[in-house]
Amino acid sequence: MEETIVSKKRMLSGIKPSGDLTLGSYLGAIKNWKERADEFECYYFMADLHAITVRQNPADLRRRTMEQLAQYIACGLDPEKNTLFIQSHVHQHAELGWVLNCYAMFGELSRMTQFKDKSAKNADNINGGLFTYPSLMAADILLYQPDYVPVGEDQKQHVELTHTIARRFNSVYGDVFKLPEPYIPKVGARVMSLTNPTAKMSKSENEDTGRILLMDSPEQIMRQFKRAVTDSETCVRFDKENKPGVSNLMTIYAACTGKTFEEIEREFDGQGYGAFKPAVGEAVVETLRPIREEARRLLADKAYLQDVCRKGAERAGYAAEKTLRKVYKKVGFAAR
Ligand code: TYM
Secondary structure (H helix, E strand, O other), X not given: OOOOOOOOEEEEEEEOOOOOOEHHHHHHHHHHHHOOOOOEEEEEEXXXXXXXXXXXXXXXXXXXXXXXXXXXXXOOOOOOOXXXXXXXXXXXXXXXXXXXXXXXXXXXHHOOHHHHHHHHHOOOOOOHHHHHHHHHHHHHHHOOXXXXXXXXXXXXXXXXXXXXXXXXXXXXXXXXXXXXXXXXXXXXXXXXXXXXXXXXXXOOOOHHHOOOEOOOOHHXXXXXXXXXXXXXXXXXXXXXXXXXXXXXXXXXXHHHHOOOHHHHHHHOOOOOHHHHHHHHHHHHHHHHXXXXXXXXXXXXXXXXXXXXXXXXXXXXXXXXXXXXXXXXXXXXXXXX
16 A cells, blocks of 8 residues: 655744743743644744844853753753754854845835834844844745744734745745744733733843743742732733733733633632732742753753754754755856
């Protein structure tokens, strides 16, 4: 009997090592990656080229990149099943990024929300890299011809621009790029700060801004949740508009426990926030505990981590080179 080989669909995503990973990066992105590891062929990377669009301390950037790799593995991404690599180890990203710059329009890049936000925050360093960031991100994605790009809500606009750039390129040169779709979780796509629930939980902020890090101790986590901003009512009810703090806590609790909002409302009916806030804290502590412990263990084994990123870069480079060769030929670069 003839055997049919069905090739797996591909997923690809990345995170900038511009700060320590937060509960937001975990619930919005990584949790979704690991849940699909068996179903898809997956590529995940540390986006260090993107990180330098904002000034970084070199030693911190190097340390965080390796920590991020350990955390990816600790979150359940098996390096045998997933290709894990450091973006700057695969030179094809920067090369395709340049080509795609020539297919991304000034107006499109100017309209990107992240560019506007980051320019406002770094008014003394609005560099060219910050502006052309989305063409590099398009290159990261298109090099691997993925079907889905699992990201949080804030990256949706960049994935849509990738689509636009790919369509423009294909309309000139034929079907070179597969058109990828963003893959956004139903719960946890936008985790907000615990102290300012109208702002996104961000890894570049300091502790006082209500963010939880994957490596925070149980005591730190519980303290942050006890301080979490709620409202003057005492009722646990999902209402993003009028109760952003409580709704954010419900989102976190739902993402960590798998419970629905209705189940959570029933569970805390008549109990007020005194019982609710520590319960969310405990759910987060238990979600992050195994990750923190495993990441610590892995970080002690530098040789293993180096081996993972060497093999990852080799596998990623192989896939990326195939696409880059095709692109170079299509645009008319002379053969080497
Ligand atoms: P970055 O590093 O800002 O964030 C990494 C991932 O985590 C998600 N995320 C969140 N999700 C929910 N709530 C939050 N508070 C939260 N904070 C972060 C982000 O949506 C993202 O999925 N440009 C990208 C990195 C990148 C990339 C790529 C992603 C570079 N090349 C190619 C996908 C494909 C970024 O800055 O993500």
